[in-house]
Structure formats: C-alpha cells, structure tokens
Amino acid sequence: MSMICYLLSPRGFCSGVTRAVNMANQVLKLYGSVYITEDIIHNEIFMKNLKRAGVIKVSSIDDVPDGSAVMISVHGVSPKIIEKAENKQLTIIDGTCPIVESVQKAVRKASQEGKKIIIIGNRTHPEIIAILGYAYNKDSFVVYNELDVDLLPDFVGEEVVYFTQTTLNCYSVRSIIKKIVEKIPHIQSISENNICYAIKQRQYTIDEISNAMDLVIIVGSAYSANSTRLSEIAKNAGAKKVIQIDDKNCLDLKIFKDVKKFAIASGTSTPEAVIDDLVNFLKDNINVIFEEYRAI
Numbered sequence: 458m459s460m461i462c463y464l465l466s467p468r469g470f471c472s473g474v475t476r477a478v479n480m481a482n483q484v485l486k487l488y489g490s491v492y493i494t495e496d497i498i499h500n501e502i503f504m505k506n507l508k509r510a511g512v513i514k515v516s517s518i519d520d521v522p523d524g525s526a527v528m529i530s531v532h533g534v535s536p537k538i539i540e541k542a543e544n545k546q547l548t549i550i551d552g553t554c555p556i557v558e559s560v561q562k563a564v565r566k567a568s569q570e571g572k573k574i575i576i577i578g579n580r581t582h583p584e585i586i587a588i589l590g591y592a593y594n595k596d597s598f599v600v601y602n603e604l605d606v607d608l609l610p611d612f613v614g615e616e617v618v619y620f621t622q623t624t625l626n627c628y629s630v631r632s633i634i635k636k637i638v639e640k641i642p643h644i645q646s647i648s649e650n651n652i653c654y655a656i657k658q659r660q661y662t663i664d665e666i667s668n669a670m671d672l673v674i675i676v677g678s679a680y681s682a683n684s685t686r687l688s689e690i691a692k693n694a695g696a697k698k699v700i701q702i703d704d705k706n707c708l709d710l711k712i713f714k715d716v717k718k719f720a721i722a723s724g725t726s727t728p729e730a731v732i733d734d735l736v737n738f739l740k741d742n743i744n745v746i747f748e749e750y751r752a753i
C-alpha cells in the first residue's frame with residue numbers, strides 16, 4: 458500500500474528572502490564579488506553556492522577592504538555598522554527585509570520618544586542584534602522565555618513598549634506576552650506581535666496537520682530560526698516523529714518504516730529546488746502518493 462505525503466504550502470522563499478537573493482545575484486553580476494559579515498539568508502546549501510559564486514564572508518565590517526561592495530543580510534544590521542561601512546566608502550547593498558526594517562523603524566521611533574523597549578526574541582540572532590542597535594537609550598531589554606520576564610523591572614511611571622522577533626513561534630509567544638502584560642499592565646505595543654505573516658501561515662499549516670502524521674519532515678537548516686520553530690510546533694501538535702534536514706542527502710529511508718502518512722514542510726529560506734529534489738528522490742525510492750495541503 459502507498460504512503461501518503463502531504464506537501465505543505467506555502468513552500469520556497471518568502472518575499473523578503475526572494476528580494477535579498479535577487480539582489481545578491483544582481484550584485485555578483487555587476488561586481489563579480491561581494492562581502493558579507495552575516496549569511497544573507499539562513500540556508501547552508503544556498504550560502505555554500507553563493508560563496509562559490511563570489512560572496513566572501515568576513516567576521517567584521519573592519520575586515521572588508523575599503524571601496525568594496527558589502528551586502529547586508531535579510532535580518533538587517535545595527536545603524537553603527539552602516540555608519541562604519543559608509544566611513545570606509547563601501548558600496549552598501551541593503552538586503553534587509555522590508556518587514557524587519559519596519560520593526561527597526563518602530564523601535565527607533567519609540568526609543569527617540571524616550572520609551573523603554575522590551576524585545577521578545579533570541580538575543581544571539583542577527584535580527585535582534587540589529588534591532589537592539591535602533592534602541593538608542595540604554596534601557597532596552599531582551600526576553601526569550603517566561604523566566605526572563607520575572608527579571609524585568611516594573612517600569613512604574615515609565616512608558617514602555619514591546620516588540621517581537623519576526624520569526625518566533627506564534628503559539629508560545631502568547632504566554633510570554635500575557636506574562637509581560639500581567640507584570641507591566643501599562644505596557645504598549647504597536648501590534649499584538651511582529652511575527653511575519655509568511656511565518657504564521659506556515660506555522661498554522663503545520664499545527665493543523667501534524668497530529669495526524671506518523672512523520673513530519675521539515676526542510677531547513679538547523680540555524681534557520683523559522684525552520685526550527687516549525688519542528689517545535691509539529692512536535693507540540695502531536696506528530697509521532699519530526700526530523701529537520703537540509704536536503705535529501707540527509708534522509709535515511711529507514712525512517713519510513715511503519716509510516717503511513719507524512720508531511721513535508723519548509724522554512725522561508727529553503728530553496729524550492731531543494732524540496733523538488735527531495736520529492737523526486739522519494740518518488741524514485743518509496744511507494745508514495747503526494748497531495749498538496751494548505752491550511753484554510
């Protein structure tokens with residue numbers, strides 16, 4: 458009997474990643490090479506290919522030779538880095554996703570108005586490192602879980618506003634926000650959260666289907682925050698087994714033993730060609746029927 462594989466939509470790059478990838482390709486055509494200090498997108502396979510095509514990664518903007526071209530990743534950078542790049546007469550190609558940029562601008566405005574800033578996110582992620590650079594006053598706080606909320610001051614008599622990373626788990630962030638609001642009832646926010654719609658759509662879909670799956674395969678690099686959130690949501694939703702892989706080469710066919718129904722989903726930085734390759738590999742190696750699936 459055939460297994461059924463649900464191919465979850467949407468797949469492939471989101472609009473922000475597509476934009477940055479197009480910019481990188483254009484700049485390589487124009488200059489032949491371009492420097493980066495952070496991976497333009499969080500996908501190992503894609504970045505390896507870009508590096509072969511002329512993208513050069515250095516550890517800091519200080520290591521970029523004066524007068525060269527430098528590209529900012531989809532996650533953005535702190536304004537201090539832009540200033541340094543300008544001082545070095547670098548040609549700056551800004552791949553920051555417009556959605557991330559809108560959060561940066563909102564943080565800068567709130568900060569200029571003298572408000573205290575709370576950012577919910579991973580303090581080591583480049584998006585958060587960049588956003589913190591827009592909080593000019595020193596009183597900005599990053600929280601990642603409910604325990605961090607306990608450590609926040611009460612901000613009595615102070616204006617305070619929260620923002621979130623664009624790629625958080627839209628389910629688990631609710632309890633963190635609830636706890637913040639309980640502790641600081643006068644806190645403001647620009648919107649309920651800043652999680653991007655492209656991320657939410659994929660999270661809703663995986664949450665809806667996972668409970669009925671013997672196996673969920675997330676295609677996305679381990680350092681892709683949004684791919685890792687999909688794995689987390691699939692596990693929490695009750696999938697019997699969840700694996701996260703870069704591509705078909707990481708797949709051991711033994712995993713399909715006793716599997717009747719499985720799903721394939723991908724992060725917003727996973728190239729569609731990688732998923733197509735995986736689908737073709739499965740068609741060649743297991744007895745499977747594919748069905749498209751999208752949450753309503």
Ligand code: SF4
Pocket residue numbers: 471472473474531554555556557623653654655656725
């Ligand atoms: S997931 Fe959303 S915020 Fe992140 S790059 Fe894509 S469109 Fe931009």
